[in-house]
Amino acid sequence: MTESCEETRARLEAWIDQALPEAEQRRLQEHLSGCAKCRSEEAELRGLATALGDLRLEPESPRMWARIRTAVLSEHCQANRIVPWVLAGTLLVARAAEWAVGFETALLLKPIECAVVLLLLARMKENIFSFAPEMPEAAFSISKTSTPG
C-alpha cells in the first residue's frame, strides 16, 4: 500500500532534510513514482533547499577581523590597568587608617592589608606573564591594518 498525497507532503520535508527513517522513505518513493503532483512539490522544495544552501557569506577583510580581535582583547588590558590603581588605593587607605587610629591599633589590620596586597600582586604577575606575550601580535595587527591600502 502506498501513501496518500497528504501523507507524502507531510513527510517530504523530513525526507529532503535527511531525517526520514528508511522504511518511510521507501513508501514515500513508491508514492512519488506514481504521482506527478507530489513530484512537483518535491522539486520545488529541493530547489528552495539548494538555493538557500548556495548562499555564501562574502569574506570580510582580515583588517576587519583584526579590528574586532583587538577591541575584544583590549578589554582585558583595560581591566589589568585597574589593578595597580587598586593596589595604590589599598596602601593609601592603610596609611590613612594608621594615621587616624594610631599605629598600634592599625597593626590589627595589617594581616588584611598584607592579604589584599599579595592578592593584587599575584593578579598583576598572572596578567604580565600570561597575557603580555599575546599583545605584540594584536598590536601588530593594528599597525598593519591602519596603513591605507
Added chain:
Amino acid sequence: MDDQGILRHCQEGDAGKFELLVKAYERELMRHALMWLGHREDALDTVQETLMKAFRAIPRFRQGQPVYPWLYGILRNTCIDAARHRQHDRIQARAGWSDRECFSSRTADRGSELWEHLGKLEAEDREMLFLKHVDGRSYEEIAALLEIPAGTVMSRLSRARARLRSRMGAKV
C-alpha cells in the same frame, strides 16, 4: 586545544587564549549576525559586542557546557537587542535590509532575489532557514542550539519554508 580547554585556560588567568576562540567562531557568528540584521556594519558591531560580552562572562562559564551554543545564545540576544534598538531609534539609513552583496550564490541572480525575499521574513523564520540550509545542521543540532524540542524545529522550519515560498511565488 579544544574549545573547553581554551575556556579553562581563560578561567585560570590566561585570557589571551580567548583569541583562539574568536578566530574559530568569528565568521560563523558574522554570518548569523548578518542574517539577523541584514547590514554589514551593524553585523560587525554586533559580533564585536557579542565577543566582548562572552569575554566578560568567562568566569561564569560552566566547564562541560557546549561552547558554540553558549556563544550563539549571546549573539542571538545581542542581535535581538540591536534590531529593537534600531527600530526604536528609527535610524533609517541603517534600518534597511540593504547589504545584498554580503552574500553570493553560485546562481547570482537567484541568490540576490532570494536574499531580498529573506529580508522580508520574520527574523525567527530566517534563523531556521539559515541554521538548516546554510549551516547544514540537523534538527537535533538546531534543537540543542535553540533549546527547543526537535519537533518544534520541524514545525518552525516547515512554516518558514512555506512563508518564503509564498513570498517567492513558489518560483524556486
